[in-house]
Amino acid sequence: MSNKFSWVGSKKDFVDEKDIQTIDRVTVGRFGGNSSAGQYKNEDGCVVWVGEDWEFAAIFDAHYSAESAELVINTLEEYEQELTGILSKSRLPAFHHVQ
Known part of the structure; x- marks a missing residue:
């Protein structure tokens, strides 16, 4: 079971295609829209990291x-490494390091 995942729509657009991935205990769904409605590319993306007692997800809706x-x-x-190190700290100290 993997605990890291990243994707960008320019690599695989998922137009007319639904995809579901499980990254440890996080589920990611991807769908690039319908070509019948004029969709032909996908500029979205995401990053998911899962630690022992935390999850980090970033979702991107890029345009053009x-x-x-x-x-x-x-x-x-x-x-x-720096970000996951911060996320692995207890909550209060971690938030002070995010700046």
Whole structure:
């Protein structure tokens, strides 16, 4: 069972397709819309990390291009160790470190 997941619509758009993934104890659903309604691309994205007693999820609704979602996902993944370290602390000290 994996505890990390990231996705951006430019890699797989899920137009006319529903997808459900389970990341540890978090469920992610993806659907890129209907081509019959004119949908042909998907600029959305997400990141999900699951720790021992916490979950982190970021959902992106980018417009016109998936590049901004990709940029934020790449940045979060670059700082994953620091962020998950903060999330692993007890609640009060963790919130002071998020700034």
